[in-house]
Amino acid sequence: MTSRRLLLSAAALSALTALSAAPASAETLKVVASFTVLADVVREVGGDHVHVTSLVGPNGDPHEFEPSPADAKNLKAAEVTFVSGEGLEGWMDRLITASGYKGKPVTVSEGISTRTMEEDGKTITDPHVWNSPVNVKVWVANIEKALSSADPADATVFKANAEKYTRKLDELNAYAHSKFDTIADDRRKVLTSHDAFGYFGREYKVSFLAPLGLSTESEASAADVAKLIEQIKGEHVKAYFFENSNDPRLVKQVAKATGAEPGGELYVESLSDAKGPAPTYEKMFRYNVDQLAAAMAKSS
The missing domain is CATH 3.40.50.1980 (Nitrogenase molybdenum iron protein domain)
Structure with a gap:
């Protein structure tokens, strides 16, 4: 009985020592x-x-x-x-x-x-x-x-x-540079819903044309849309993309008028849910790169 108590006391002391030696952890x-x-x-x-x-x-x-x-x-x-x-x-x-x-x-x-x-x-x-x-x-x-x-x-x-x-x-x-650097400059052009890919375009020399401006709250005028259609035709833009967080109707209207082919959906300013293709920033970026590069390679 005595030896069992001693063993228990030793175990308790060991546990206390371990706890006191553990680094203090801040609350989440x-x-x-x-x-x-x-x-x-x-x-x-x-x-x-x-x-x-x-x-x-x-x-x-x-x-x-x-x-x-x-x-x-x-x-x-x-x-x-x-x-x-x-x-x-x-x-x-x-x-x-x-x-x-x-x-x-x-x-x-x-x-x-x-x-x-x-x-x-x-x-x-x-x-x-x-x-x-x-x-x-x-x-x-x-x-x-x-x-x-x-x-x-x-x-x-x-x-x-x-x-x-x-x-x-x-x-x-x-990874993005490896995908785009081999594509001819005149093929690095796509149509998207609104102007949200400026930094992507600056880094990888891709031109993005969009009927809306920087914010989805803005509205495109008939004159702006007509001008964009002519630009797309003149620059021979072959692919269009819509965005997961925006209404795709306007970009589809522009695409229909220009003959641009659908390239799929991009994740621009919002991740997908856990079951979607872009639940993290890393997966979102890779997904967008793959979609865009595939469309450009196809148009080449």
Whole structure:
């Protein structure tokens, strides 16, 4: 009996020693991201130390998003909030006011070399920075910094995750170049729903023509559509794509008038659900590259 007690006491002491020697682990951070693409990248950097809620859901349009009371509740409870910025989340200020959220969202696109374009006589910054993995590397650095500030105890984990994911982004960039660099310049032209592939086009020398501007909230005039049709005919654009988060009717109308052939669906500013082809940023980017490269090779 005595020896059994001694054994039990030794086991208990050993367990207590192990617990005291274990490194202190911070609580899981409650994090909110504005839309699914950003939420996925935050999860990659945060790993098991973050619980991420995306305000805009899968296949949702971040331009036309209408927040719900549940979104306000999630935002108010967040310890860290991430937005892409550059005018993408026009609804965020209203949601912050309505929710009573006291923090300041982290703008992950800060530091990216942005592009501008003319729209309705105004110079506008293109917010769709994530369509180049080179830009997402800046996201990763900003996310790591914000998470480490909120949870210093796990900073080394965030740093390791960020470095690992940055290497993956370099691989994605190299993959896209391997697909497009062999295609003749005059074949790197496609028709899409709205002008969301500017950074992709800049990185891989692909021309994207679109009836809508930077935001899906804008409307294309009859004159703009007619001008686009003539441009597509003149430049011999052979393929068109519609987007998972947008109404495809207008791009199909333009395609019918020009004879462009369907290339499929692209995931531009929203991931698919778990069963779709683009449930993560990595899979979304590879899927888009494969779809576009296949259409261009076919037109060649």
